[in-house]
Amino acid sequence: MGKGLYVHVPFCIKKCNYCDFNSFKLDYEDKKRYIRSIITEMNLYSKQFDKDCFSTVFIGGGTPSILENEELKLLIDNIHSNFDIVDDAEISIEANPGTLTEEKLNTLFLSGVNRLSIGLQSSDRKHLESLGRIHSYEEFKENFEIARKIGFENINVDLMFSLPSQTFEHWKQTLKDVVKLNPSHISAYSLIIENETVFGRLYDEGKLELLDEELDLKMYYYTRDYLKEKGYNQYEISNYAKDKKECKHNILYWRCGQYLGLGPGAHSYLNKERFSNYKDIKTYCEKLRNFELPIENIEKLDKQDMIEEKIFMGLRMNEGIDLKKINEEFKVDFMKMYKNEVESLKNTNLIELVDSRLSLTNKGIDISNKVFVEFLKK
Numbered sequence: 001m002g003k004g005l006y007v008h009v010p011f012c013i014k015k016c017n018y019c020d021f022n023s024f025k026l027d028y029e030d031k032k033r034y035i036r037s038i039i040t041e042m043n044l045y046s047k048q049f050d051k052d053c054f055s056t057v058f059i060g061g062g063t064p065s066i067l068e069n070e071e072l073k074l075l076i077d078n079i080h081s082n083f084d085i086v087d088d089a090e091i092s093i094e095a096n097p098g099t100l101t102e103e104k105l106n107t108l109f110l111s112g113v114n115r116l117s118i119g120l121q122s123s124d125r126k127h128l129e130s131l132g133r134i135h136s137y138e139e140f141k142e143n144f145e146i147a148r149k150i151g152f153e154n155i156n157v158d159l160m161f162s163l164p165s166q167t168f169e170h171w172k173q174t175l176k177d178v179v180k181l182n183p184s185h186i187s188a189y190s191l192i193i194e195n196e197t198v199f200g201r202l203y204d205e206g207k208l209e210l211l212d213e214e215l216d217l218k219m220y221y222y223t224r225d226y227l228k229e230k231g232y233n234q235y236e237i238s239n240y241a242k243d244k245k246e247c248k249h250n251i252l253y254w255r256c257g258q259y260l261g262l263g264p265g266a267h268s269y270l271n272k273e274r275f276s277n278y279k280d281i282k283t284y285c286e287k288l289r290n291f292e293l294p295i296e297n298i299e300k301l302d303k304q305d306m307i308e309e310k311i312f313m314g315l316r317m318n319e320g321i322d323l324k325k326i327n328e329e330f331k332v333d334f335m336k337m338y339k340n341e342v343e344s345l346k347n348t349n350l351i352e353l354v355d356s357r358l359s360l361t362n363k364g365i366d367i368s369n370k371v372f373v374e375f376l377k378k
Contacts, residue, residue, distance in 0.1 A: 002055030002086060003270075004252045007038070007079065008263025009064040010281060013098060017132040017198035018160075018191060022265030022279045023062040030281055034264075035071055037288040039078050041262050044293055046082040049260070053084045056249035057091040059113075065095035069107050076111040090115055090248040092156075098135035100143045102150075109150050115247075116147055117156040117187075123177040124170050127163050132198065137177065144181055154245055156185035161223070162216045163191055164208055171219050172226075179230050184245035188223050189238050190216055217366060236317050237365055254313045256306070264294075272306065274299045303330055307337075312372035315351075320359025341374045 011026045011034075024030070057079060067075065079085065092115040093108060100118075108116075122128055123137040147155060157178050161171045178186065193203050193210070202208035224234055232240035236254065239247065252259060261268040265279035275298040278284045287294035301309070307330055314321035323334045335342065342358070345351040350364035350371050364371050 002053045002089075003049075004056040004058065004249050004257060004259035005054045005079065005083060005085075006249075006259055006261040006263075006266055006268075007057070007059045007064075007075070008062065008261065008266040009059060009067060009075075010034070010062040010264045011066050012061070012063045013066065013096075013134050014132060015198075017130070018194070020194035020197050020200075021062065024281060026066060030285075031067075031071075033285045034281060035067075035074065037285040037294075038075070038263055040288040040291065041294065042078050042082040044288075044291065045260065045262070049083060053086050054260075055086050055089055056252055057085060057089060058249040059093040061094055063096045063099055064093050065099040065104060069101075069103050072104060073107050073111055076108075076113065080112070085112075090154075092117055092247070092249055094119065095143070096135065097140040097143045098133070102146050105143070105147050105150050105152070109152060114152070115154040115156070116152050117158065118144065118147075119158045120178065121158060121160045122163065122166075122170075123174045124166075127166055127170065130164060131160070141181070144183070153184065155183045156187060156247065157181075157183045159186060159188045160191055161188060161219045162211045164210065166211065168215065168218060168222070172222065175223065175226055179227070185239070185241045185247060186227060186232060187239050188227075190220065220366075234318060237368060251317070254317050256310050256313055272301050274301065303332075306330070307332065308376055311375045315358070315360055315368070315372065318359065320357050322357055323353075324356040338375060345371060345374060 008022070010023050011031060012023045013026060015023060015025065059075070064072075085091070091113050093113050094117045096119055118140065119133075120137070120140045121131055121133060123140075125136060128136065144155065144157075159174060159178065161174075175188075191199075191210075193199050193208075199208055203210070223240075227240045228234065231242060233243070233246075234240050235246050236250070239250070241247070256269070258270050259268060260270065261277070263277065264281045264284040265277055267274065267276045275295050277294045278287065278296045284294045307326065310321060310326055326332070326334050342351070342353065345364070346353065349361055350367070352359055352361055360368060360371060
């Protein structure tokens with residue numbers, strides 16, 4: 001498995017009401033400095049990785065499609081000139097329908113991008129407005145159809161359920177609208193209220209009413225069953241794909257593969273270390289103007305840290321974790337280490353063990369975070 005490369009573009013037209021990602025309202029001077037800085041960051045890393053190949057590239061945000069046509073081309077050209085990207089690499093970019101154009105889609109396609117991830121969230125106008133989205137369903141649909149015409153075969157659509165005032169029928173209609181377009185991949189997430197977001201503040205002030213847990217689970221079960229019926233394989237808690245269209249970059253994360261993150265706030269995992277860049281764009285750019293890597297935090301992982309990450313990342317996937325591989329990699333006896341936890345979770349029908357593969361049951365998926373906590377050594 002080759003390494004993954006993540007490139008963070010931190011700008012948005014406006015920040016969505018639920019978003020706690022490292023993103024900022026677009027400032028044209030900051031954007032110019034960012035472009036210069038991230039190219040410098042690539043240059044600084046290029047010699048360090050001259051003998052490594054990257055099998056996945058993911059350009060995320062923020063809103064990468066906010067960049068101008070020539071800026072997108074410059075960014076992608078520098079990725080290719082600084083790193084060895086394998087010929088059949090999955091190269092993804094996130095896009096917002098409010099910032100996509102036919103010209104940008106053509107540039108992305110000709111630059112080698114072969115996977116789009118388009119953030120729709122809902123096909124309902126009222127819900128898009130409440131989320132703070134800057135686009136309509138009609139704009140999304142037009143972008144999607146243009147992308148297909150240009151030649152993009154691998155397109156993911158991001159959706160969100162359990163939205164304030166959303167009914168079960170609303171959610172069913174959104175799924176129906178999206179499936180009709182036949183994307184190759186659908187990500188469907190339940191709304192999570194994060195601190196220091198618009199929704200977080202409204203919730204703390206008692207001004208945001210959330211759906212109850214029963215309706216949230218009903219929406220989740222319907223999503224899983226409906227998408228399976230329509231030919232989408234659920235391969236991770238929130239992700240569904242047509243045959244062989246799973247997101248390779250995200251799978252690399254969930255299997256604890258190595259990856260390099262570039263851009264403000266980007267995270268990396270290499271050689272048993274996790275490290276992250278400065279989130280603040282001015283500090284990030286200042287470091288690179290002085291030809292310093294903009295790394296703020298470094299964490300060295302010990303064997304127990306890595307085993308625990310293998311467990312709670314791997315259990316997110318329907319395939320689960322292979323205990324035989326964990327035993328071989330870390331020279332441990334998993335069942336001896338976690339005998340009590342495995343027996344307890346099996347007895348409550350939260351996990352299942354088939355041969356050497358441990359995975360969540362449907363019941364376990366419903367309360368996955370509680371299952372993961374059981375494997376964290378106190």
